[in-house]
Amino acid sequence: MLAAILLAAQLLTVAPSAQANNWYGNTGYTATCPLNGNMTDNKDIYFWNIDIVPDHAAAQSWTRSTLLNPTTLDTFPAESLNDSTDVVSRDRYYTDWCTSVYGDWTTDGVYGLIGITACYRTVANGRCDQQVVRISTTWFDYRGTPGDRFVVCHELGHAIGLIHRNTGSGCIWTGTGISTLNNYTAHDLGHINAPW
Known part of the structure; x- marks a missing residue:
């Protein structure tokens, strides 16, 4: 028991309070289920929506105009789904997509998987x-x-290159019950702005 407490104490003192580099850089993975990072090929990000519900559309519009457009990125609706489209948004009452990897999708809006970004x-x-x-x-x-x-x-945030943070600030945090943290931190914005 004492050894376990000491090990936990050592891990806490060695680990940084936040991920110092929560940016994917130029890496990516080819897979359908895993969370994967995008590093945009330029500062123009084209979005294509596939029959998304009004709440999703409103939240995306707000994120693009309020959180992303003041950055060095420029966001645009795509004219069609093609090779130049950077981010495709979908929603549905998921019950089985990638559940073997991440577990069950939410059925009550509280517990379970609520979203995935995949390459x-x-x-x-x-x-x-x-x-x-x-x-x-x-x-x-x-x-x-x-x-x-x-x-x-x-x-x-994942779609443009951010990965999870381990602190309770901003929407990229990995915690739960954080539905009011709907912004990118200064650290996140630094990563978004740096390449451009």
Whole structure:
């Protein structure tokens, strides 16, 4: 017991209070289920929505205009789904997509998986070039505007290159019950702005 406490104490003192580098850089993975990072090929990010519910559309519009457009990135609606589309947004009442990897999707808007960002297309250097954001429509049924903005902020953050933080600030935090943290931290914004 004492050894376990000492080990835990050592891990706490060695670990930083936040991930110092929560940015994917130029890496990406080819897979359909795992959370994967995108490093945009330029500062223009094109979004394509596939029949998303109004709450999802509103939260995405808010995230793009309020959180992303003041950055060095410029966001635009895509004219069609093609090779230049960077982020594809989908939602539905998911029950079985990737559950073997991440567990069950939420059925009550409280417990279970609420969203996944996955790489759907890579380019020659292995960098993920197109992300698909999938969010449970059940979440939008049970959450108000702050919750909607949180999950979209979180998943779009992954789609442009951010990975989870281990502190309780901003929408990229890995914790639970944080539906009112719907912003990117100064640290996150630094990563978003740095390449451009």
